[in-house]
Amino acid sequence: MASLHFSGLSIASTAAAPMLSISGLRLAPATFRRPFPVGSLNRRGSGGFVVKAATIIAPKYTSVKPLGDRVLIKIKTSEEVTAGGILLPSTAQSKPQSGEVVAVGEGRAVGNNKLAVGIQPGSQVIYSKYAGTELELNGASHIILKEDDIVGILEAEDVKDLKPLNDRILIKVAEAEEKTAGGLLLTEASKEKPSIGTVVAVGSGALDEEGNRKPLTVESGSTVLYSKYAGNEFKGADGSGYVVLKASDVLAILS
Numbered sequence: 001m002a003s004l005h006f007s008g009l010s011i012a013s014t015a016a017a018p019m020l021s022i023s024g025l026r027l028a029p030a031t032f033r034r035p036f037p038v039g040s041l042n043r044r045g046s047g048g049f050v051v052k053a054a055t056i057i058a059p060k061y062t063s064v065k066p067l068g069d070r071v072l073i074k075i076k077t078s079e080e081v082t083a084g085g086i087l088l089p090s091t092a093q094s095k096p097q098s099g100e101v102v103a104v105g106e107g108r109a110v111g112n113n114k115l116a117v118g119i120q121p122g123s124q125v126i127y128s129k130y131a132g133t134e135l136e137l138n139g140a141s142h143i144i145l146k147e148d149d150i151v152g153i154l155e156a157e158d159v160k161d162l163k164p165l166n167d168r169i170l171i172k173v174a175e176a177e178e179k180t181a182g183g184l185l186l187t188e189a190s191k192e193k194p195s196i197g198t199v200v201a202v203g204s205g206a207l208d209e210e211g212n213r214k215p216l217t218v219e220s221g222s223t224v225l226y227s228k229y230a231g232n233e234f235k236g237a238d239g240s241g242y243v244v245l246k247a248s249d250v251l252a253i254l255s
Contacts (some may be wrong), residue, residue, distance in 0.1 A: 008204035017196060053139065054134035066105040066144055071116055073099040073125065075134075075141040097232070098126045098154060102142065111134070117147050118165070124154045129232055136137065151232055151244045152203075158237045159201060164244060169208035169218060171197040171226065173233075173241035195228040196254065197243065206247075216247050223254040 057064070066072050076099045101123045107116040119125065132145030152162040152170065164170050174196045199222045207212040218224060231245025 004097055011048055021053055054136045056136045057138075059138075062138065064103065064135065064142070064144070066103055068105045069108040069115075069147045070144055071101055071117065071119060071134075072103040072142055072144050072148055073127065073149065074102050075099040075143055077141075097129050098124065099143070100124055104147075110207055111209050113211035115207070115211055117146060119150060119153070125150045126152050126159075126232070128152055159234045159242050160236050160240075162201065162202040162242075162244065166203045167216060167247045168203045169199055169216070169226065169250065170201040171243050171245070172200050173197040173243055175241075196223065196225055198223050200242070202247075217242045218247060218253065219252055224250050225252045225254060226250050 017140040064072050101119055101121050103121060104117040104119060107114055109115070127143070127145060128149045128151055131149035135142040135144060148166065150165055151168050152164045155161055155163055159170075160172070162170050166209055199220050201217045201220055202218060204214045208214055226243070226245060227249045230249035231243045234242045234244070236242055
């Protein structure tokens, strides 16, 4: 059995699809960013939009062993039918941002310590929308990325049950104001994007230079102000908005 080893591969995608759905978990509408040159990988696009091309692994290679702190994930297939039963064309399908961990590397050195990858094969995870390198392996879509690009473990079907990792925080976004201060009713397009919410769950904290965890100062239940365009946004099963971001993106605690 042949195998393929990866080391040092990382690419940032510059476009996100409008909606992610994972049985009640949907990625909120996202803005598109200007594309930038990416080495030798083939990319194509028009009108300023860039398509991320997956690396096709030849059939003679049947397995991929990640190196270091990298993780191989089998990408969850895009939903082909909307909640109302309408078949979606491929251009309207949401870009997956979740999947199942297939294999992990041996870990990385932090200070004088060797730190193993903390995610086990078989875990259902959500990862950063711009992270990793996509692969086509054995007829299925995969992505290889760093452990730190995984934002949380999905232990249930709803994003409200997401378990954030490391220094990430899960926040339930406050609803946008329906009216102006003068009482005028706002349309959806004119509503200001909220940047206030309630902390639902926090990760175990970032690692210091010696490999020790530094607990986060923000606690569950706190109302916080966060950077407006930070993190990854999702919709829960009940339509509520959520965002997963790093603790450094939290600007203040409100009381």
